Amino acid sequence: RKRGINNKKYLLIGAGNQGFDFYKMIVHSPALGIQIAGILDDGDLDDEAEHSDEYKKFADKIAGNTSELEKLLEVKDFDNVIITLPMTQKDKITKITNICEKRGIHVELIPNYYQIVSRHPSIREINGVPLIGIRNVPLEGMFNRMFKRLFDVFFSFLGIIILSPVLLIIAIVVKISSPGPVLFVQKRTGLKNREFDIYKFRTMVVNNMSDTLQSCENDPRKTKVGNFLRKTNLDELPQLFNILRGEMSFVGPRPHMIKHTEEFYQKYDKYMVRHWVKPGLTGWAQVNGWRGDSDIEMRVKFDIEYIENWTFLWDIKIIFLTLFGKKARNHAY
Numbered sequence: 001r002k003r004g005i006n007n008k009k010y011l012l013i014g015a016g017n018q019g020f021d022f023y024k025m026i027v028h029s030p031a032l033g034i035q036i037a038g039i040l041d042d043g044d045l046d047d048e049a050e051h052s053d054e055y056k057k058f059a060d061k062i063a064g065n066t067s068e069l070e071k072l073l074e075v076k077d078f079d080n081v082i083i084t085l086p087m088t089q090k091d092k093i094t095k096i097t098n099i100c101e102k103r104g105i106h107v108e109l110i111p112n113y114y115q116i117v118s119r120h121p122s123i124r125e126i127n128g129v130p131l132i133g134i135r136n137v138p139l140e141g142m143f144n145r146m147f148k149r150l151f152d153v154f155f156s157f158l159g160i161i162i163l164s165p166v167l168l169i170i171a172i173v174v175k176i177s178s179p180g181p182v183l184f185v186q187k188r189t190g191l192k193n194r195e196f197d198i199y200k201f202r203t204m205v206v207n208n209m210s211d212t213l214q215s216c217e218n219d220p221r222k223t224k225v226g227n228f229l230r231k232t233n234l235d236e237l238p239q240l241f242n243i244l245r246g247e248m249s250f251v252g253p254r255p256h257m258i259k260h261t262e263e264f265y266q267k268y269d270k271y272m273v274r275h276w277v278k279p280g281l282t283g284w285a286q287v288n289g290w291r292g293d294s295d296i297e298m299r300v301k302f303d304i305e306y307i308e309n310w311t312f313l314w315d316i317k318i319i320f321l322t323l324f325g326k327k328a329r330n331h332a333y
Contacts, residue, residue, distance in 0.1 A: 001033045008034050009077065013069070013096060014084035015041035015062055018110055022084060023058050037078060038063045069096060073103050084110045120308045138310040139277045147312060152250055156243040167237060170201055170229070177225040180206040183238060187211075188255035191278045196247040198255060199238035203229050212259050215292070233322075239281050251315040252280025253303040254291065264296055271296075274303045277310075284314075287321035287328045 001007060010026075012019055019039065026034050039062045063072060081100045085093055093109070100107045111117070111132075122133035122140075138144050160167075171182045184202040187195050203226025204210065204219070215222065215230070222230070229235035242248040248255070253274040256264065265271045285291065285302035306314070322328050 009037035255279035289327035
């Protein structure tokens with residue numbers, strides 16, 4: 001690429017902030033093999049140009065205004081034309097696109113709302129009207145949802161059958177270890193912000209703070225049996241019934257108690273995006289060490305990465321890392 005091999009020449013149309021931002025990204029990413037070989041713009045340059053050497057280099061590449069596009073394409077070869085004009089200039093953008101495609105040149109748009117669109121937007125059409133979604137969510141597709149659900153139903157049912165002796169033994173031990181019910185049932189936030197009852201083996205003495213205070217490393221409320229169950233994740237096994245009922249999936253963002261949902265959505269901007277898919281028995285955040293009493297912002301980041309890039313093979317990888325990965329045991333208390 002440094003020698004000019006396999007490089008591509010781009011013509012940039014629009015020297016505003018978006019155009020300059022794109023130019024800087026290209027200049028600082030030589031491995032992309034892209035050269036901004038020319039710029040066309042109809043407006044005045046930024047007054048701050050004299051204060052920025054990088055902007056001056058950017059301005060030096062301006063070859064004229066958009067009316068000169070056709071002439072420029074006749075004398076210079078470009079692999080791509082990038083339009084960064086405001087979307088309000090629809091007629092001008094349409095004219096530029098027609099000129100480029102007439103000459104067989106590929107055209108791409110950087111919309112002026114690109115800063116709020118994720119790196120993986122969704123694109124669909126309703127009766128000829130294109131819609132650009134802020135985020136791509138593969139599990140919104142009917143086939144993906146159905147395939148994931150079939151996997152969940154089959155293996156949760158199989159798991160309940162195979163592990164029934166283990167479930168029975170744990171239930172007896174929990175009942176003997178301390179007074180109270182075998183199962184701990186708590187309201188959690190699920191798909192589309194709907195509340196559901198999550199099931200876990202009880203790991204603490206009965207107390208009135210379970211719906212407000214999260215467990216910590218040396219929590220005095222934990223029983224000896226409960227401490228073991230938490231460290232081995234065996235306390236989560238009753239959630240196989242949540243999965244079978246369709247309230248949860250094997251893999252997805254871990255559901256939080258209602259109090260935490262109400263608190264975190266105020267504090268973290270994209271927190272509620274986690275509820276676009278079913279909550280999981282395990283998740284991408286958990287196998288990367290972000291579980292329990294850990295950084296919620298990092299957990300949200302990993303959960304959204306999973307939501308935007310879901311594949312079935314990724315689910316299998318997460319299940320494998322849950323069973324054998326070292327990070328999955330971080331903050332297991």
